Amino acid sequence: MNVITAPTLPSDITLPEWLRECLIAQNSLRCDLPERDRQEQGLICQAFDFAYCLHEGQNRASGEPYICHPIAVAGLLRDLGGSGAMIAAGFLHDVVEDTEVTPEEIERRFGAEVRHLVEGVTKLSKFNFSSKTERQAENFRRMFLAMAQDIRVIVVKLADRLHNMRTLEHLPDDKRRRIALETREIFAPLANRLGIGRFKWELEDLSFKYLEPEAYRQMQQFVTDKRVDREARLDRIAELLRSHLTELGIKCHELSGRPKHLYGIYQKMQRQQKQFHEIYDVAAIRVMVETKDECYRALAVVHDSFCPIPGRFKDYIGLPKPNRYQSLHTVVIGPHGRPVEVQIRTLEMHHIAEYGIAAHWKYKETGGSSTTKLTTEDEKFTWLRQLLEWQSDLKDAQEYLENVKDNLFDDDVYVFTPKGDVVPLNRGATPIDFAYRIHTEIGNHCSGARVNDRMVTLDTPLHNGDIVDILTQKNSHPSLDWLNFAVTTGARNRIRQWYKRSHRDENIDRGRDMLEKELGKNGFEALLKSDPMQAVAERCNYQSVEDLLAALGYGEVTLNLVVNRIREAIKAQQPIAPALPSADDTDAAIRAATMAAPPRSFPSAKDSPIAGVEGLLYNLAKCCNPVPGEPILGVVTLGSRGISIHRQGCQNTESIPGDRLIPVSWNPVETKGRPQTYLVQIQIEVIDRVGVLKDVLARLSDYDINVRSAQVKTIPGQTAFINLGIDIRDHSQLEKTFTQIRKMSDIINLRRVSQVDEPTDKS
Numbered sequence: 001m002n003v004i005t006a007p008t009l010p011s012d013i014t015l016p017e018w019l020r021e022c023l024i025a026q027n028s029l030r031c032d033l034p035e036r037d038r039q040e041q042g043l044i045c046q047a048f049d050f051a052y053c054l055h056e057g058q059n060r061a062s063g064e065p066y067i068c069h070p071i072a073v074a075g076l077l078r079d080l081g082g083s084g085a086m087i088a089a090g091f092l093h094d095v096v097e098d099t100e101v102t103p104e105e106i107e108r109r110f111g112a113e114v115r116h117l118v119e120g121v122t123k124l125s126k127f128n129f130s131s132k133t134e135r136q137a138e139n140f141r142r143m144f145l146a147m148a149q150d151i152r153v154i155v156v157k158l159a160d161r162l163h164n165m166r167t168l169e170h171l172p173d174d175k176r177r178r179i180a181l182e183t184r185e186i187f188a189p190l191a192n193r194l195g196i197g198r199f200k201w202e203l204e205d206l207s208f209k210y211l212e213p214e215a216y217r218q219m220q221q222f223v224t225d226k227r228v229d230r231e232a233r234l235d236r237i238a239e240l241l242r243s244h245l246t247e248l249g250i251k252c253h254e255l256s257g258r259p260k261h262l263y264g265i266y267q268k269m270q271r272q273q274k275q276f277h278e279i280y281d282v283a284a285i286r287v288m289v290e291t292k293d294e295c296y297r298a299l300a301v302v303h304d305s306f307c308p309i310p311g312r313f314k315d316y317i318g319l320p321k322p323n324r325y326q327s328l329h330t331v332v333i334g335p336h337g338r339p340v341e342v343q344i345r346t347l348e349m350h351h352i353a354e355y356g357i358a359a360h361w362k363y364k365e366t367g368g369s370s371t372t373k374l375t376t377e378d379e380k381f382t383w384l385r386q387l388l389e390w391q392s393d394l395k396d397a398q399e400y401l402e403n404v405k406d407n408l409f410d411d412d413v414y415v416f417t418p419k420g421d422v423v424p425l426n427r428g429a430t431p432i433d434f435a436y437r438i439h440t441e442i443g444n445h446c447s448g449a450r451v452n453d454r455m456v457t458l459d460t461p462l463h464n465g466d467i468v469d470i471l472t473q474k475n476s477h478p479s480l481d482w483l484n485f486a487v488t489t490g491a492r493n494r495i496r497q498w499y500k501r502s503h504r505d506e507n508i509d510r511g512r513d514m515l516e517k518e519l520g521k522n523g524f525e526a527l528l529k530s531d532p533m534q535a536v537a538e539r540c541n542y543q544s545v546e547d548l549l550a551a552l553g554y555g556e557v558t559l560n561l562v563v564n565r566i567r568e569a570i571k572a573q574q575p576i577a578p579a580l581p582s583a584d585d586t587d588a589a590i591r592a593a594t595m596a597a598p599p600r601s602f603p604s605a606k607d608s609p610i611a612g613v614e615g616l617l618y619n620l621a622k623c624c625n626p627v628p629g630e631p632i633l634g635v636v637t638l639g640s641r642g643i644s645i646h647r648q649g650c651q652n653t654e655s656i657p658g659d660r661l662i663p664v665s666w667n668p669v670e671t672k673g674r675p676q677t678y679l680v681q682i683q684i685e686v687i688d689r690v691g692v693l694k695d696v697l698a699r700l701s702d703y704d705i706n707v708r709s710a711q712v713k714t715i716p717g718q719t720a721f722i723n724l725g726i727d728i729r730d731h732s733q734l735e736k737t738f739t740q741i742r743k744m745s746d747i748i749n750l751r752r753v754s755q756v757d758e759p760t761d762k763s
Helices: 017-028 035-054 068-079 084-092 103-110 112-125 133-149 152-166 173-193 197-211 213-225 227-247 262-272 292-305 347-360 379-393 397-409 431-438 440-444 480-484 489-502 504-519 524-528 531-539 545-553 559-573 585-596 692-702 731-742
Strands: 254-259 283-289 328-333 339-346 412-416 422-426 446-451 454-456 468-472 618-620 632-636 643-647 661-663 678-686 707-713 720-728 747-753
Touching: 017 035, 017 068, 035 068, 035 084, 035 103, 068 084, 068 152, 084 103, 084 112, 084 152, 103 112, 112 152, 152 173, 152 197, 173 197, 197 213, 197 262, 197 347, 213 262, 227 254, 227 283, 227 292, 227 339, 283 292, 283 347, 292 328, 292 339, 339 347, 422 431, 431 440, 431 446, 431 468, 431 489, 440 446, 440 489, 480 489, 489 504, 504 524, 504 545, 504 559, 504 747, 524 531, 531 545, 531 559, 545 559, 678 692, 678 731, 692 707, 692 720, 692 731, 720 731, 731 747
Parallel strands: 283 339, 618 643
Antiparallel strands: 254 283, 328 339, 412 422, 446 454, 446 468, 632 643, 632 661, 678 720, 678 747, 707 720
């Protein structure tokens, strides 16, 4: 590969001044720079040269050379204060995906650190956050795992996304909207959580521009029309404050008005149901001083100069935001009789507000470690640790996605322990959430709560500054009602886990009954005590057979999975243990008979899905509700109802003489339009909470399952039962439906039941 030399600057693109100076300085081999700076400068120049050659001849949708994009991304990372490795990764972030260069070659040329960053960004680029629920949840999980390993990976991705948003007008409309929606829902909140304010505001405004163009233009017009009057008003306030601060010897590094970003104003108008002229903090006065002490002294000057509005003061210095933002916010009545917001901070606080996590890269603080990993001591990443914990706690994709988005968007509430320790919680959190945040056992034995020395109910929402004291009793235990008002995912999961553990005996009995009904009573007890059954438990990641039965009872594993594992284990043991009891003699006999005498070949009947009953009256048995894809058996009825079609292994066929049994099978009936469906009755045992039926029905709707009937039975303080009649095409769809429902964290048990309606004959 021909690599351009540093002085041979490309003539077909305009390089930013910082890069041009870097290339010239590298060529001149300046010796006055420290060794580390020379090494970083060399790495940056080599990465640019390499990317320039690889992307040569490639163009973006706008028609400009593709290299302009990596240059812009590298520039954004440089502005954030990124290291040479990060800036090099900005140049190279697309080469693995868009060229034939391998990660191994990246490492050979630029080192393991640059390869790690480039590979991380390449993997993130493949994630599609607008896809189906399971895939979207999996992409979130992988993204947060990558962030935990090295937070710089997501920062490079944010820089990549920001420049793509700046040039989004060159893409088709549908693609613009998809990318803008993903940016507003995922990447702007991530930038906010990382404290990178300058990225967050621009990402939100650009998303606003493409998702709601009319509202965006209207907001632009509103802000432009009032700009002259607003600037004159703010200048007068700033001048007055500057003179008062100078009199007290407080040095002001900056005192000016700053406009709010358009999407922030629009959100406030929508949230408060106000018109533009009713929003007073379209712009704010920003005061930047030297020290934290001067921040509070400046606040006294502001309140002495203008009348403060009660309840509109926020101290983010004493209680920083989760993204480490610090400032004093207050709202006062200005000289024109209108409210004005004033923000007071130090230069360091301002730097953190603009650059967030980039203001204090860990690899700089520790003297050059190669990665920025998440540690348990790092309070800046509490939210990220929670997201990682949920990956194992929340198996349901939909619930995981909802909690991820809630955690990214929601502001935290700060409450205090009686000892004065600060505990951040989600907005709307209750004393139950607080108790489980302190310790699982405190939550499990919570009997009451005091907030600000007053007894309150456990569903009382907490507010900023509340002092919370949890009362516990040894005999107290969680109530299922807590799930109706617990807000945090951690609290909800621990309540469910306690319920499952405390009802272990019931769950074991339920799992035993489910397995016995499926396999039959003959030899069942011997099977449970056998070595193959223990092997099945271990293969399903449980220590004992009882653990497996309990998990089966509350829906953590599916019946179909356990049965298949048992049959595989028995088959593997047969050569060395022929005396091992059969899992189900009846089922085995029926299957053996079916294998020995396959169903006769009948001519296909267009109007009948059953082969073997042509010209005969027949009906589908309501005791077992067979559906296509399941092994079936015909029973000659003694009445006038003809042939009754049962599932093989149905208990009602065990005592029927063999001369009344006939082999039948499902016809591969082709239907035009919507495929034929069969009514299946199911019963779902759930942890009773508000909205659980809605969640179940939504899950069925996602998989295009029609619900014919629904009935809910609840008993206070106990589990609830949901009986549903659903339309199913075949056995495969039924299994997939059961799997999706069982993934929901509130599901205790799920089974098929017999239909209560009178059977209807078919001919």
